[in-house]
Amino acid sequence: MARRALILLEGSRYNGPLYVQAARHSGLHPITLSADPARYGYLAADDVEAIRVDTDNLDALIRECSRLRAIYDIAGITCAGDPFYATVGMLCRYFDLPGPNPTSIERCCNKFTQRQLLAEAGVAIPIYRLAADATEVESSAAEIGLPVVLKPAVGAGSRGVRLCRNLDEVAEHTTYLLGGQHIWRSSPRILVEEFVQGPLYWADIMGDQIIGIGTADSGPLPHFVGREWTFPAPLTDDEHKRITDVSLSCLRALGLGWGPTGIEFRWTKRGPVVIEVNPRLHGTPTPQLTQLAYGVDLIAEHIKLVIGDEWDLHRRHSQTAAARFLVPDRDGTLDWIGGDSRAAAIPGVAEVKFYVEPKTPIVRKGDLRDWIGYVIAASPSRAQTEAILQRAVDLIDWSITPFATPGEQERPAGP
Template identity: 45%
Template sequence: MTKRAALVLLEDSPSGASRKFARAAVDLELHPVILFQGSDRVSSMIADGIDAVQADTSHISAVIDACEQLCRSFEIVGVTTPLERLYATAASACLHLGLPGPRPDQIEHCRNKFVQRERLTMAGIATPAYHLVKDAAAARRWASEIGLPVVVKPVIGTSSTGVKLCCQLSEVGSHAELLLTGEPEVPPSPAVLVEEFAKGQQYCVNTIGSEIAGISAEEFGDLPHFALRGFTFPAPLASKDCERLGTAAVASLQALGLGWGPANTEVRITARGPLIIEVNPRISGVPDPEMIRLAHGIDLFTETLKLFLGLQPNLAKRHSRAAAASFLMVEKDGVLRRIHGLQEARAVPGVVEVELTAELGTTLVKHGDFRDVLGLVIAASPSLDQARSALQRALSLIQLSVAAD
């Protein structure tokens, strides 16, 4: 009896990205199986026809054991995840099972921001000036050398957690100390990067292998934090600037040994030219994949999974539209007392998604990173101006009232 071909997804809490990978797997006649560490949302995944197997996804040995058990019933063709923290584990599982995938050692090297910067610098690729420090005194010393203001960030981390613009040496020292000692919700960082504040518009170059799927423009919330808030696709750039960004991103991937699978590279265009801010060796988080699908008809999840089947991804535009998106964010601490305008926002022509994950009575705390995200609004239209106008109209209709706790 021929075994059914299966795709294994690693998760610690099933997400929307997992669902999109699962739907793409079904479209390619693969059976999705999720390995999860434990979540109250896994029942909804099972209802969607996705097998769920409990496993400690934080340990490669447990993942391999679970995969070997699954091999009794399925022919596993690939192991992957939308989560950066589990991507090296997925790559290691692929290596163990003799499946195509990225090199796990290169993924691990890339996750360390200092190692990544060192390798990019050695390859002659421009990045902000930086120094690795392990105490507050060294942080202040190198900040003075680089020139204030500087960005202080943990050497390993995602979603801008702990990343802060510091304008005074005292602030540099205190934030470095905070990162090194940890917070209640954030473990201590083994080291801290102090780096030049690269002034300029930031873009995200989405790739599969060395092929460019598209470039989006990114907007941040208020400094001193770097929480992403707004997005437009395609980025409003001249063709020569698109080429510069694409060339810098692909060169960075090559320098880091990331020649397989999806990646997203954050680049800022500065007075010194394009500077690589960070290379993320995984599929982009929301909303980039959905904006690319809406605007150009390219499904990054499907095209990524083709690699496991030995197929060539097709990143050619199916149509030419535009998309704009914005996160709904925590604006102040308090309790969410009133939600108004969601249905009215959904009715705005061009708006394709209005999602709010927070519920009435939720206690909100502003952190300055991804933890502030309460929801998402996406609009798509024939032109970028129309998409932006629809997005702003929808955002103006949504009112979230927060009262002091």
Template identity: 30%
Template sequence: MGSGDAYFRRYSLEDLASEYDVWLLAARPPVWEREYVAGWAVKDFGDAGALAEFVGRLPSGARPDGILSWVETLVGLSCTVAARLGLPGTDPAAIDLSRDKLDVRERLAAAGLPQPGFGGASTAADALRLLDDIGYPAVLKPRRLAGSCGVLRVDAAEDVTRRFEAVAGAEFFGVANPESDRVLVEELLVGDEISVDSACRDGVVTPLIVARKRSSPPPYFEELAHTVSATDPLLESTELRDLLQRIHDALGLDNLMTHIELRLTAAGLRLIEVNPRLGGGMIPYLGGLATGVSLPRVAAGIAVGEMPDLTPRAARVAHVELLYPDRDLVLESVEVDHRDLPEEVHSLVITKKSGDILRLPPEGNSNMCRYGYLITLGQTPEVCRAAAAKARESISVTGHPLSLEMVKTQL
């Protein structure tokens, strides 16, 4: 259900089509997706019952063995439709729970997992009262949004007063933030950030890849780069495996892929966020390059009730740099001098065109910030990162400042 952005999700659909007959339910007619699908239908995603009835009436050649989505706003719906049709999948209630950051904190605390100080706030005054106990620095997050939208660090009471409404009013297409306790206030976790994409089948959680993350400077948490190593020592960590299992058990997540974000703190691994889907930011693609295991095909195998083969077939390192301008601008051109690109460069993709508006946080979200991505492949993280740094010297971005009229149009 759904396909996502062509630049960032094409590989997922391509991987599925290499092993399965894929039928696409989408909100618009397919364009780039057509070469990968056996059939498609344009449907309204607002009515789960009507969708289930439609899928249930498909002719035998198109009747699904499983339903899958990696689109943030459609994961819960895909599980609801699968459940109504008696197909393999995850409890939709567990998906809904895991997408609510405050509910996740409360559920995991009740299960005895260590949590940072946290609470829900409807107003800036609520947040300030919570922070009297939690202390500074801290993090404010929209309760149910995604993609780091609206997430920021606060270091003092004046930061909360000035920025609370921006956090509470942040938007992510297709996701509604509740009015009550609409902002999660939590203690800042200090340490390197990682994400783990895992397969969960019949209650057993198996971490497949660990991505080491580099984020933007405070106060925002925009993802800038990820590095995936097939031999990352955390994959053998009993602490990590135990924590992942306990998180899945506490939230009731089973028979799915998850993308879980954590920090390596002085007190041990601590949860940042749970995502009941394949990771974004090209992370699953990096995993395939590094290990030889296709995470989209693993997800599809689980969706049809099979036990996928999780055996690594390669042992490399893959790294992605998500490309941002240094300021808000209207893009004029992106030029690449291919003569100076290191041999470790696997791909360099420009996702924006002349005339597109690029806006950094807080006004811009991840889709509005980036103009492309750069992937390097090698035997060590250091080699991949050095090659990426060298390759960035070959990229030139030109543009002109946003006018007041353009800003008003976006608002």
């Protein structure tokens, strides 16, 4: 009998390893198809079968999956992120496997189209305009009113997203986005949006079921780098109901409802305003927080859906889990980083993760790539979890030597 395999399209240094682990735990052989498997260090470290293929070429992917089907029993096809999720849907349809609707995924991944569909459905969203060049960006910003948020119309992970408080910052960031520094996966289009202020919340959904709602802190402005995530969020019954109702409205408006969806909100005087809908699970460490808080392994349950098994989303317990991200405050060369073993030994700490090693160049980009690690803790109460987390983070330390500037010697500096 042929070995059952799970095809993973491309990878992710965040959720990618969790999908590999969950697949193996389910008795599946994970195979990653990637244009550049070397980008994902965990593939070699975890001895994952990886095949180089042009993942932007649907025909090439069909040929490779057909070749693999002659060797393995292909149980399902999926991916850890959303840039290739529409392609996953196309492959699933071609091979008659369970999968998402590719048309719905494509519409959702285009933030301008997503905004249009949500607006038509009466969902509260920021005021927005689409711009193709600097002149249109500036006129859109003036029309909406400063400050505004500029972001690529297609993108993920807060890459290229920035708050612009005046026209000089608008011009500067527009030059960055359109001047060749930002990597586009589609035609360059910039979304100019009203700066919506208020507490940040996120909902994780599987199918049409709201698994839970968390809260997050990000910054410092003008960027939106995640700093701390807490799950579940302390909400009143009315607040929970309003976020749930808006979430379900988003699913209907965008034609989603198969598999995972992650939605981000700002709570304003108008109530929950939708900042973004993503046709995927939120990235690491959100799945770990959900498992610690409720005992639900979202990635394992997603894989069950992908291979046609029944999932089980019922909560097994109730705790508060939180993650604090380690973010450097300067660029330079990482001399050393430590304290992870001491932090991990604190009761209630679930995981300490470093993404970097000594001698790594640190160049901050103003998005999730700035994270050099995180700490996760869980306990029966929010106050206790926060205390555990703070105690653990206080034990972690690092040193960064700033890059030398012309005529200046390098000098060490702490975090």
